[in-house]
Amino acid sequence: MANVFAYESSELDWCEDNYRYSEHVVEYFNTVSSFFFFIVAPIMLYLLHPYAKQRSLAIHMVWIMMIFVGLFSAYFHMTLSFVGQMLDELSILWVLAVGYATWFPRKLFPSFIKDRSTFSRLVLLITVITTVSSFVKPTANAYALNCFGLHLLYTLAVEMRCCTDQKALRLAKLSVALWVLAISCWISDRLCCSFWQWLNFCYLHGIWHILIVMAVAYGSTLVAYLDASNEIPYSLPGLEYWPCDKWAVGFPHIVLSSSPKTQKRC
Ligand SMILES: CCCCCCCC/C=C\CCCCCCCC(=O)N[C@@H](CO)[C@H](O)/C=C/CCCCCCCCCCCCC
Ligand SMILES: [Ca+2]
Ligand SMILES: [Zn+2]
DSSP states (O other): OOOTTSTTOSSOOOSSOTTSSOSSOSSHHHHHHHTHHHHHHHHHHHHHHHHHHHHOGGGGHHHHHHHHHHHHHHHHHHHOOHHHHHHHHHHHHHHHHHHHHHHSOGGGSOTTOOSHHHHHHHHHHHHHHHHHHTTTSHHHHHHHHHHHHHHHHHHHHHHHTTOOOHHHHHHHHHHHHHHHHHHHHHHHHHHOHHHHHHTTOOOHHHHHHHHHHHHHHHHHHHHHHHHHHHHOGGGOOEEEEESOTTSSSOEEEEEOOSSOOOSOOO
């Protein structure tokens, strides 16, 4: 059996030139950009804390696991090893599983499921089966994972159909825009590498890392906000941006208050 820890033992190789900046790091920019996860995750943990305290501290699992996604992604791009690839992909699968178990809207549960704990057990079962099957054709895993992005988009579209809350609608548009930009970079890096090499700009996968973390920060805050509006409406959840609510860009987060709000809810 070939050494699964060996450098370049993965069948995947991203467009960035290998060993360009270091003899120990296969894809330098892709490795360094994975550290962006370490910056965003603690900020999101801090910003989501008031909501998690009210709803369930288990919500923090999503961003704690995102730190591991960043760690495994850095290890994968540093080595391009098979183990690195599987750790990177399986950690994404398990964050998605925790995200679905935590936030998937109750009203969209299959009709035979009555409560969240049964739904979580079903998600667990599917995730374990998917984890085992991911070893059958590892090159297909990343494409399969991206399908969850499409499903999330569909779920958001269904949830937002009757929404009149302008802040939530703006956050939905920003999340989708970031995801579209991110996925365009990912696909272009995979499929149009010779074009980017001709332009001498092979950094699209690293840019994807940065954009997808921001898309997850925006998208997950939106689903958390919809969840808070449905599950703890008495806390009067609202949306704000950090560090300054008036800035055009920032990290979205949920504010809970006991004073009556006039804004329309979803
Ligand atoms: C109701 C459901 C709520 C779900 C909440 C979402 C929880 C977070 C989910 C996913 C985390 C994604 C992390 C991406 C890590 C990137 C690491 C990486 O680049 N890996 C590549 C190899 O280096 C690998 O090829 C990438 C594979 C594709 C991963 C696709 C993940 C889908 C993410 C969907 C995010 C949607 C954002 C919001 C959209 C409105
Ligand atoms: Ca490469
Ligand atoms: Zn990557």
